[in-house]
Amino acid sequence: MSNGGLDGFLKREVLAVQEFTALVLTSLRLAFSPPRYFTDTLLQMDVIGFGSLPIVLLTGFFTGGVLALQTYRTLGTFGEVGLLGQAVSLSVVRELGPVLTALMVAGRNSSGIASEIGSMLVSEQIDAMRALGTDPMRKLVAPRIYATLITLPLLTVLSDFFGLLGGFFVSYSTAHLSSAQYWTSAYQALDLQDVFQGLVKPVFFSLVVAGIGCYFGLRTSGGTEGVGRSTTQAVVAASVLILVLDFFITKFLIGIKFT
């Protein structure tokens, strides 16, 4: 049985997906039985959620702003500049807010989680933890997944708001739209499905962000060089998975009718 070639590659990838899924599902299941590490979860909420706030807000603000700038030119050719608020709010709430927030949080935290857990693994701290009667899944993986699950949707909402704010700033200063024009158009454009789509995505993305970080951290091998490798792999895998998952979630949610 060869491990090389396409055959071996596909088997390894399928096994990786299986292991990743098992890791995420197991950590979700652990929420229903003690011991639960509330303090660790709160600590991770601070690190992952609060710690990511500045980059998420900045990303949101400038994305909304640049979106307004680009759309302004197009809408201007049709004399529909008044629709700027609508264009920004739909793009930000449905798509750009959730995806860019998840990508920024992944860049900051999937790598951080992978390097932290990877370092613990190569320095035998995880073995020590097990030797002292602790389940690393409960102590290390589950709190990070729960913390991301709670904070990423909240970060997305804030990022959406800052995106709209960025759009407003450009609409007001460049397109000379009044505040009422912009915000009314932005608000009225959104229906329940848009908000639902914008809030469902971060729930799935959070499992990717934290799960991938933990997964690559726990399969680190080869000392400090291995930790660096896991960190890079975690960011790349999480970013790609977020974009792929976004396509499928959007495709699925577009088919759902809200009456």
Added chain:
Amino acid sequence: MENASVNPVIEFEHVSLSFDEKKVLTDISFRMDHAGTLILLGVAGTGKSVLLKLALGLLKPDAGKIKVDGVDTVPLPEAKIRPIRKGMGMVFQEGALFDSLSVYENVAYPLREAGDHDEERIETRVREVLGFVEMEHAIEKLPSELSGGMRRRVSIARAIADRPGIMLYDSPTAGLDPVTAHTITVLIAKLRDAERVSSIVVTHRPQDGYVLANFRYVKGQQNLVPALTHGDNGSAPATRFMVLRDCGIYFQGTGPELANEADTYLRKFLV
């Protein structure tokens, strides 16, 4: 003694383990009696550390039985091995202290994990074990602020905090200067003789084994004293030596038996 030999605290029966295609341990069988010491010798890569991890249930063998206090841990799931592990302490090669926690928090960790939430009781025990390893002065420090020898001592303190009956030491003196290495060996003997803890000691330094086999700790004395012979209150430590080579057991016996061996590989391990 007879009673102890009927119920060994750790027993390996025909244990084998491979990582992928590479054999790590083959047909390992031995037993360790209560309050005994097993000195595990062998050149690097012979599977000594792996053997400790198998004893602790951190790894599962491909074949064979591993009994801890008479319970075969091999078929048990992780959740059922955890309570058995609480009766065992392990000192890892580099200490494996949690680097984001202070010395106090590291030593308190097993107590908190055992469900003790009485902070006063935890602090008393932490100070007691840190005093035992003479590290109470470093209670507030982080592991990164400690020297190699200090880390091993804190690691010993953490391992004994929850009063385990079995201690596993993975090269506790590796990379330390002779004076610090001797301090660690004295601590191991002290723990064995004062607390009647059974120990497996992996070491690259034959002199550690020599000290543990021939000296003992007497309460109130700073240094170890020469061990008396068997029959004199039975106070001579029950120390056995095991030498690994090529994934298997190459020698198993007492210190004098090892000393009488003419084999060139075994003579590497004579002081």
